[in-house]
Amino acid sequence: MIAPRFSVVIPTHDRRDAVMRLLRALRRQDPVPGGFEVVIVADGCADGTVEAVRKLDTGFPCAVLEQSASGPAAARNRGAAHATGDILLFLDDDVEPQPGVLRAHAEFHAQVADGIGIGYLEPLVTARGFFGVVLRGWWESMFEESRRPGHRYVYSDLLSGHCSLERRAFERLGGFDATLRSHEDYELGYRAIAAGMNLRFVPDATAVHHEASEIEKTFQRKVDDGIADVSLLRRYPALGVSLPLARGRAPGLVGRVATHLAAISPRAGDGFAAGARWLLRAYERVGLRFRWRALLDDLLVYWYWRGIVQASGGTDELAAMLRKAPPPAEPDLELDLARGIAEAEHRLDELRPPSVRFVYREHAIGTVPERDGVERLRGIHLREMIVRHFAHEYLRAAARAGAIPHGLPPLPAEIMNEPAPRHPERRRPRSALVAR
Amino acid sequence: MATAIRDVELSAPLAAIADLGAYSRCLLVFRWRRRVVGRQFVPVFSDRLDTGAIIQAASQCGADASYRWLADTIGYDERDFVGARPLTATVAICTRERPVDLSRTLTAVAPCIDAGHQIVVVDNAPRTSRTREVVERFRGVRYVCEPTVGLNVARNRAMREASTDLVAFTDDDAIPEAEWLDALIANFGDPRVLCATGLTLPIELETDAQELFEDLSPFGRGFRRRIFDGQHDNPVEVGRVGAGANMALRRVAMDLVGPFDERLDAGTPTRSGGDHEMFVRILAAGYQIAYDPAALSWHRHRRTHDELRDTLRGYGVGVYAMFTGLFLERRELGVVRLAWAWFRSAHLPELRRWLLRRPPTRTSPFILAELRGCLHGPAAWFASRRLRAQR
Numbered sequence: 122m123i124a125p126r127f128s129v130v131i132p133t134h135d136r137r138d139a140v141m142r143l144l145r146a147l148r149r150q151d152p153v154p155g156g157f158e159v160v161i162v163a164d165g166c167a168d169g170t171v172e173a174v175r176k177l178d179t180g181f182p183c184a185v186l187e188q189s190a191s192g193p194a195a196a197r198n199r200g201a202a203h204a205t206g207d208i209l210l211f212l213d214d215d216v217e218p219q220p221g222v223l224r225a226h227a228e229f230h231a232q233v234a235d236g237i238g239i240g241y242l243e244p245l246v247t248a249r250g251f252f253g254v255v256l257r258g259w260w261e262s263m264f265e266e267s268r269r270p271g272h273r274y275v276y277s278d279l280l281s282g283h284c285s286l287e288r289r290a291f292e293r294l295g296g297f298d299a300t301l302r303s304h305e306d307y308e309l310g311y312r313a314i315a316a317g318m319n320l321r322f323v324p325d326a327t328a329v330h331h332e333a334s335e336i337e338k339t340f341q342r343k344v345d346d347g348i349a350d351v352s353l354l355r356r357y358p359a360l361g362v363s364l365p366l367a368r369g370r371a372p373g374l375v376g377r378v379a380t381h382l383a384a385i386s387p388r389a390g391d392g393f394a395a396g397a398r399w400l401l402r403a404y405e406r407v408g409l410r411f412r413w414r415a416l417l418d419d420l421l422v423y424w425y426w427r428g429i430v431q432a433s434g435g436t437d438e439l440a441a442m443l444r445k446a447p448p449p450a451e452p453d454l455e456l457d458l459a460r461g462i463a464e465a466e467h468r469l470d471e472l473r474p475p476s477v478r479f480v481y482r483e484h485a486i487g488t489v490p491e492r493d494g495v496e497r498l499r500g501i502h503l504r505e506m507i508v509r510h511f512a513h514e515y516l517r518a519a520a521r522a523g524a525i526p527h528g529l530p531p532l533p534a535e536i537m538n539e540p541a542p543r544h545p546e547r548r549r550p551r552s553a554l555v556a557r
Numbered sequence: 558m559a560t561a562i563r564d565v566e567l568s569a570p571l572a573a574i575a576d577l578g579a580y581s582r583c584l585l586v587f588r589w590r591r592r593v594v595g596r597q598f599v600p601v602f603s604d605r606l607d608t609g610a611i612i613q614a615a616s617q618c619g620a621d622a623s624y625r626w627l628a629d630t631i632g633y634d635e636r637d638f639v640g641a642r643p644l645t646a647t648v649a650i651c652t653r654e655r656p657v658d659l660s661r662t663l664t665a666v667a668p669c670i671d672a673g674h675q676i677v678v679v680d681n682a683p684r685t686s687r688t689r690e691v692v693e694r695f696r697g698v699r700y701v702c703e704p705t706v707g708l709n710v711a712r713n714r715a716m717r718e719a720s721t722d723l724v725a726f727t728d729d730d731a732i733p734e735a736e737w738l739d740a741l742i743a744n745f746g747d748p749r750v751l752c753a754t755g756l757t758l759p760i761e762l763e764t765d766a767q768e769l770f771e772d773l774s775p776f777g778r779g780f781r782r783r784i785f786d787g788q789h790d791n792p793v794e795v796g797r798v799g800a801g802a803n804m805a806l807r808r809v810a811m812d813l814v815g816p817f818d819e820r821l822d823a824g825t826p827t828r829s830g831g832d833h834e835m836f837v838r839i840l841a842a843g844y845q846i847a848y849d850p851a852a853l854s855w856h857r858h859r860r861t862h863d864e865l866r867d868t869l870r871g872y873g874v875g876v877y878a879m880f881t882g883l884f885l886e887r888r889e890l891g892v893v894r895l896a897w898a899w900f901r902s903a904h905l906p907e908l909r910r911w912l913l914r915r916p917p918t919r920t921s922p923f924i925l926a927e928l929r930g931c932l933h934g935p936a937a938w939f940a941s942r943r944l945r946a947q948r
Contacts, residue, residue, distance in 0.1 A: 243748075254843035258788040261749050268638045268747065324640020408888035411791070462631055504633040515631075516623050528567040529589070529622050530615040536623075 125182070126155025127223055128206030128288065132162045132196030133214035137170040139331065141177065146217045148180055153223045155207075158182040160200040165190025194297035194305040197281065201291055209291055213282035216242060218328040225325035226285040235290060236319045237310075239267065240283035240326035247333045251405050251413050256332060256339070267322035271505025274320040275363075276494035279310030283328050290318065301352060303345035308353060311360070311494050320496065336401075336417075340424040347428020354442050359493035361446035366429050366439065375400075376419030380426045384436055387427060394423050449490040452476035458486065458507070458515065459522065466500030473497040479511060481518035487511045513539055560584050560598070560762035560771075567594070567615065567622055571608045578604035584762065585614050587622065590629060591736070592851055593756060594622040594780050621780045635782065636849075638746035644722040646742055646805065647675040649715035651708055652729040653824075656687040658857070659729045663695050666727065669738045670697040679715050681824065682706035705948070707824035709817035709831040712801075716811050725805035732760060733803070733854040740852035741805040749786075751810045751844040752836065754799025755852025756780070766865040767858040773920060774872065776800055776856055778848055785836075785846040792840035793883060793891040799846070801832030803854045814838040820945045821879060826937040828930075829875025837883060869923050870930035877934020878941065896931075904928040 129147065133140050140161065147159060163171050163185060174185050186199055193213075201209055208230055212218065222240060229238040244260035246253045263280065266272050281297070284306070294312050297305045310320065334342075350364050361367050375397050383390030397420055404413040433439045454474045456465045459482045469477070475497050479486035489498065489506060507515050513536050519525050520532050558581035563574050565587050577583055580601050587595040595618030599610060615622070628634065648666050652659050659678070666676060676698045680688040683702060692700040703714040716724055725741050727733050737755060744753035757776035762768050778797055785798050801822075815838060822831025839846055859865050880896050883889040907924045910917065 254841075255788070258843045262788075265747075268640070270637055270639055272639075322639055408890050410891070504631045507631055508628065508633045508635070512624070512627060516620075516627055525623070525626065526568070528569070528571065529626055530567075530612075530618055532623055533620050536620055 125158045125206045126153060126227065127157035127208050127210055127285075128201075128204030129157055129159045129210045129212060129223075130162070130197055130200035130204060131159065131212050131214055132164055132193045132200065133166065133170060134164045134190065134193075135166055135168045135170070136214045137166075137168045137173050139214045140170055141173060142217055142331075143212065143214060144174065144177060144179055144183070146219075149220050150218070150222065151220050151224045153227045156181070157210075157223060158184070158204070158206060160184050160186065160203050162186045162188065162196040162200040164188055164193065164196040192299065192302055193281070194301055195299035198296040198299060201288065201296060204288060207288060208285055209288050210285040211281050211283070212328065213330075215331045215333065216283060216328040217331065218283075218326075222326045222328055225323050229321065229323045229326070230285070230287065233319050233321055235317065236286070236321055237279060237290075237313055238285040238321060238323040238326065239278060239280055240285070240323050240328055242280065242283050242330035243327055244330050244332050247331070248335055251410060252336050252417075255414070255417065256334065260330065260332065264322065268324070269505060271502050272322075273498070273502045273506075274314065274496045275492075276310035276314055276360075277307045278320055278322075279306045279313065281306035281309070282330070283326070285323075285326075286313075286318070294318075301349050303342065304349035304353065307349075308356075311353070311357060314494060314496050336398075340420065343421050343424035344428040344431070347425040347430075348432040349428075350425075351429055351432035351439070351442075357493060358442065358445035359447055361443045363492065363494060365425065367443055373415050373419040375416060376422050379419065379423040383423065383427050383430055387430070390423065390427065394420060397423075449492070450476070452478045452488060452491070454478065455480060457482060459519075459524065462503060466503050468500075469498050469503060470500040473499065479507075479515075481515065481524070482522045484518035484521045486514045486518050558582075559764065560768055561601070562586065562759065562762060564588060565611055565615070566591075571611055573608055574606040574611070576604060577601045577606065584759070585611065586758065587615055587618055589622050589625040592625055593758075593853055594618065594625050596758070596777070596780075618780075624781070634743075636743045636746055636847075641746035644742050644745055645674060646723040646725050646738060647677055647715070647719035647721045648725050648727065648738060649677050649679060649712070649719065650727055650729055651679045651681055651711035651715060652688055653681045654684060654687065655729050656691045659688060660691050660694075661732060662727060662729050663691070663698060665732045665734075666738070667695055667698070668735065672738075674738060675699065675719070675721060677701055677715055677718055679703050679711040679718075681708065681711040707819055708801075708822040709819045710824070712831070713811075713816045713819065716806070716808060716816065719808055721808065723805050723807055726801055726803075727854060728802040728856065731757065731802050731854045731856045733852075737803075737852050737854055738805075740849055743851075744782075744847035744849050745805075745807065747845065749845045750784075750807075750847050751813065751839045752804060752806045752846040753852065754778075754805075754846065754848050755803040755854055756850035757800065757803045757854050757856045760855035760857050762858075764860045766860055766862045769862075769920060769923060770858040770865055770868070773869065773923060776802065778850075780850045782850065783848045785840060785848065787840035787843040787845065790840060791891055792837050793889050793895055795833045795836040795840070797848075798833075798836045799848050802856060803852065804832065806835075810835075810839065813844070814842050818882070820882070820938070820941040821875065823871075825944065826940040827875050827878035827934070828871035828937070830879035831875075833876070834879045834882065837879075837889070841887070841889070866923055866926045869927040873927040873930025873932075874934045874937050875930075877931045878938035879934075881935040881938040900928075900931070904931070 161174055171185050226238050230236055244257045246257045248256055267278055298308050350366050379390050379393050382393050401416050455478045457480050458465055476489055476491040478488045561577050561580040561583040565585050567587055568590050583599050583601050585597050597614040597617055599614050678692045678700050680702045689700055692698050701718050703711050725738055741753045744750055759771050817831055818834050821827045821834055822829055859868050880892040883892050907921055
């Protein structure tokens with residue numbers, strides 16, 4: 122038998138109906154050269170998933186593997202080991218791929234060598250009320266940056282719920298880290314970027330994501346995220362500053378009290394958080410949207426922090442881990458943007474530097490420092506970086522160099538006299554062209 | 558005396574502006590490569606403005622022109638997204654017995670048919686056939702008669718009649734620029750954007766009533782693109798978002814947040830507010846609205862004081878009727894604070910002046926008319942609800 126081009130690997134845990142929906146969606150796929158097979162890994166399923174799948178006439182090769190509950194990362198590894206296709210497509214069991222998904226991934230891999238294709242998960246949220254709105258917003262915001270043409274990919278862009286890569290590359294990377302209960306995709310993304318692989322968003326690969334999470338499940342996931350992030354920090358100290366755990370504690374009073382309690386007595390912290398959860402319901406009932414949102418953020422930080430405390434052993438230990446992060450090195454490359462954007466883009470594509478310093482003739486613009494877990498610079502990043510991180514610095518330098526046309530009104534004093542930030546690139550990315 | 562309106566293209570050599578003898582001031586509209594980047598009122602002392610005065614006025618405009626220059630120089634458009642598909646649009650004009658205005662608007666938007674878009678005119682509860690006759694003069698423009706009176710009824714009809722991805726609404730007394738539709742469409746690359754609004758400027762300020770309208774209730778919302786995000790922004794603060802005279806919606810918005818509320822806006826006792834109520838629901842559901850000044854349309858304000866007074870009273874009725882509905886049906890408590898803030902900043906000073914029998918200003922009668930409208934708003938909402946239930 123000739124091996125198929127695609128192996129679709131689906132880990133599942135007690136979601137029989139969702140898996141059936143997914144299989145029916147795969148039956149409707151547009152044909153791809155070489156065809157595809159499906160490997161379902163039933164991870165501790167007790168709801169009859171295995172029997173139901175075996176009974177279904179799928180119309181494509183479909184293997185079902187069973188294992189005792191070991192988590193989705195282990196299940197994906199098991200499925201990948203069983204797969205025979207050239208390209209692995211990982212799909213979560215709660216997604217429903219649209220007919221063009223396989224074709225879009227196939228076209229992507231034909232164009233991009235060593236690529237990891239990240240598909241779009243269009244959220245279809247079950248939760249109602251304020252939480253439903255926020256949950257959909259979170260999912261959409263995951264793709265906000267990757268949709269930008271000049272996005273510089275970062276380890277956390279990899280989403281294991283819908284991604285594809287060559288099987289040999291997956292084997293070379295060593296698969297997912299099965300010890301992680303959460304963020305195992307980020308961890309794989311980190312190693313993939315370090316190995317020089319190319320993460321890319323594949324916009325035409327759209328799968329509807331039937332997101333049935335309720336608020337309590339989200340809290341539990343935050344605990345797992347906290348535990349996983351400590352694990353990531355232990356392994357890759359240079360990631361420190363980019364992890365949410367390095368950004369300090371909860372902003373609100375409730376969050377501060379709860380996290381403080383968690384450090385002393387997790388039980389007291391949990392009791393306090395349960396009280397706050399009650400208050401959250403009350404806020405929603407009377408329609409206090411912003412108080413509700415602030416309290417939800419506090420609670421999310423609390424549960425994330427609970428995970429951190431559980432995994433790190435306390436705040437002092439965490440601080441010690443964060444101190445291990447090495448300071449970023451100064452860039453070797455300097456680019457003069459007065460020589461034109463095309464020239465600078467060409468140089469970035471040629472050299473693929475980890476960091477760069479921009480100038481306009483003799484006037485400094487700013488520095489893009491080296492960052493761990495982020496892909497090396499490419500030419501396509503340049504325009505985005507200038508407008509979103511260095512707009513004022515560029516305008517100021519161009520004005521000082523006399524390069525702004527005479528017809529334009531002079532730059533306002535607040536831009537001309539603005540102090541130059543040490544690392545403008547670390548500011549929250551936002552376009553100067555868009556008012557907020 | 559009246560105000561002249563003149564374009565100043567900053568990317569070309571500046572020239573003095575002549576023939577201003579009939580005007581006491583001039584509204585300069587500054588552009589950088591056609592894109593509007595600012596505006597300034599300048600007093601006119603002779604019949605011309607020399608370049609010095611123009612440069613002086615331009616320097617008050619802030620950094621928006623520099624940002625446009627930067628975007629041009631770098632070759633960057635913040636509206637670009639990976640994999641964004643070309644979208645089709647229907648231009649919808651809801652109208653009622655204004656054939657002359659409609660003809661001007663249709664002349665302005667007609668070229669978009671050649672670009673593959675569609676135009677539909679919704680004739681709302683017509684008394685004559687004049688609207689149909691105007692539409693028949695334009696090749697490819699579709700005429701739809703909606704017998705039930707109400708602007709929001711007509712908007713819903715337009716949304717249902719359209720088969721395109723987007724529906725762009727313009728008023729029948731507005732003249733959109735050639736780039737208007739493309740500029741609106743460009744904002745829908747992000748799937749979270751359900752609605753885009755554009756910049757509306759006055760096409761003439763020839764009468765005192767038109768100047769007063771521009772002072773009291775300008776349509777312009779600034780010269781920088783802005784995203785209103787329901788995940789962060791207060792959904793009931795939609796005054797800054799834009800207006801129904803210049804907006805485009807994704808057609809699926811009807812399924813995602815529901816149709817326009819047919820109890821609101823012109824043709825019902827509530828008289829306005831139907832566009833803003835839709836903005837509130839879009840934001841409350843967590844979606845985004847993009848305001849993009851590149852989508853420029855010119856609006857002819859009402860010419861007489863009576864019309865102006867009536868328009869402002871209508872705004873007052875509509876806004877407070879909308880607040881009433883949002884408070885009672887959607888438990889949007891934020892409207893109470895908003896209503897109070899508006900009353901305190903706009904109406905309370907006038908009320909105090911009136912109670913203390915101080916001499917009124919030029920704008921006093923109009924602000925008081927708006928206040929009377931506000932006070933009538935809740936009753937209008939109940940009346941409109943009753944009428945709708947009887948239909």
